[in-house]
Amino acid sequence: MDTTEQMQRWRLILGQESENRFELMNMPALSDEQMLMDSALASIYSKSGQGGFGSGGGKGPSNPQISRWLGDVRTLFDTEIVKVIQNDAMTRCGLKQLIFEPEILENVEPDISLASAILTLKEMIPERSKESVRAFIKKIVDEINRNLEQDIIRAVTAAVNKREHSPIPSASALDYKMTIRRNLKHYSKELKTIVPEHFYFFERSQSSAAKKWTIILDIDQSGSMGESVIFSSVVSCILASMSSLKTRVVAFDTNIIDLTDKCSDPVDLLYGFQLGGGTDIDKSVAYCEQFIDDPKKTLFFLISDLEEGGNRAALLRRIENLKQSGVTVVCLLALADSGKPYYDANMAGKISSLGIPCFACSPQKLPELLGLVLKGRSLAPFASDCEKIGKS
Numbered sequence: 001m002d003t004t005e006q007m008q009r010w011r012l013i014l015g016q017e018s019e020n021r022f023e024l025m026n027m028p029a030l031s032d033e034q035m036l037m038d039s040a041l042a043s044i045y046s047k048s049g050q051g052g053f054g055s056g057g058g059k060g061p062s063n064p065q066i067s068r069w070l071g072d073v074r075t076l077f078d079t080e081i082v083k084v085i086q087n088d089a090m091t092r093c094g095l096k097q098l099i100f101e102p103e104i105l106e107n108v109e110p111d112i113s114l115a116s117a118i119l120t121l122k123e124m125i126p127e128r129s130k131e132s133v134r135a136f137i138k139k140i141v142d143e144i145n146r147n148l149e150q151d152i153i154r155a156v157t158a159a160v161n162k163r164e165h166s167p168i169p170s171a172s173a174l175d176y177k178m179t180i181r182r183n184l185k186h187y188s189k190e191l192k193t194i195v196p197e198h199f200y201f202f203e204r205s206q207s208s209a210a211k212k213w214t215i216i217l218d219i220d221q222s223g224s225m226g227e228s229v230i231f232s233s234v235v236s237c238i239l240a241s242m243s244s245l246k247t248r249v250v251a252f253d254t255n256i257i258d259l260t261d262k263c264s265d266p267v268d269l270l271y272g273f274q275l276g277g278g279t280d281i282d283k284s285v286a287y288c289e290q291f292i293d294d295p296k297k298t299l300f301f302l303i304s305d306l307e308e309g310g311n312r313a314a315l316l317r318r319i320e321n322l323k324q325s326g327v328t329v330v331c332l333l334a335l336a337d338s339g340k341p342y343y344d345a346n347m348a349g350k351i352s353s354l355g356i357p358c359f360a361c362s363p364q365k366l367p368e369l370l371g372l373v374l375k376g377r378s379l380a381p382f383a384s385d386c387e388k389i390g391k392s
Helices: 003-014 016-026 032-045 063-076 079-092 113-119 126-163 178-184 223-240 267-273 282-289 312-325 345-353 363-374 380-385
Strands: 215-219 245-252 257-260 298-302 328-335 359-363
Touching: 003 032, 016 223, 016 363, 032 063, 032 079, 032 126, 063 079, 079 113, 113 126, 113 223, 126 223, 126 257, 126 267, 126 363, 215 257, 215 282, 223 245, 223 267, 223 298, 223 328, 223 363, 257 282, 282 298, 282 312, 312 328, 312 345, 328 363, 345 359, 359 363
Parallel strands: 215 245, 215 298, 298 328, 328 359
Antiparallel strands: 245 257
């Protein structure tokens, strides 16, 4: 990068207010494309308020103007930068209402944090924009589902089916690893292959409900958990689609909403959440206890930043009792990709001291987590990789 290009980049970063200073340094004029970039950025970052959107008198910009601006931003900048600019625009330029206009939302780059903000304001969405908002949310949901569905199903199926072996032959249920290991002594030098004396098959019958694992997702729907709520909704629907599991989905703030019956569609499930409000985790965990039939075959996920507004001592006793009864309890401080999560470190430390894994998890690592838990493996190494708090 030569000196001229460096100066032009700094000029774009510092904005139109720095124009005179760069002229004194004999910087060449910005190119036409750079002028467009400068204008688009000035619309939201200009200190003088003279950007493309204008200000004053409480008058918002016209929809065609915003649509053109969004089009310029998408054309001029990389996708990740577009997402940052969009979120800044909502905060700085009062786009929270205007963004719900159908013709505007169609031009917005799908972004999970923006979707979280929209869901927080979903009660304010005008009737004319509801379908556009739903389509916007669905784009994000579909992308998450494509990235996670097969890996989660594969991990859960492998873990559940390897619990028992069946004498009933089925090619699709053949346990290749055990069959090879148990028949190594029957290797034929002449044929240069193993000639199995006995085949081993996974037990695939799930006719008895008692054989199923119960997975309970207790999800904090306070405003700070928006991104985790979106990922949790998609994951919940994937798990609910598997006949080998019994899946319960509960959302809470100071109130409790059982969303299990909405698990056929992740968008419908997302719309069932009410992002915002306080937090009473203890009350929610107490509600979930009724769904535990066989503690040793129950996996309880508490997905929360642990900012407990209810009885903290009671919450610690309750989840400790769950663990001692045989329930596998995992506390996820966040199920998200975005940076280090915000959480109550004191509460997280106390939960960890009970021997309950307490850490934030990337959605991409969730299939591995499910596989380890359902196989009865230790989560210590895994949690350590996820920046676990304390010791498991």
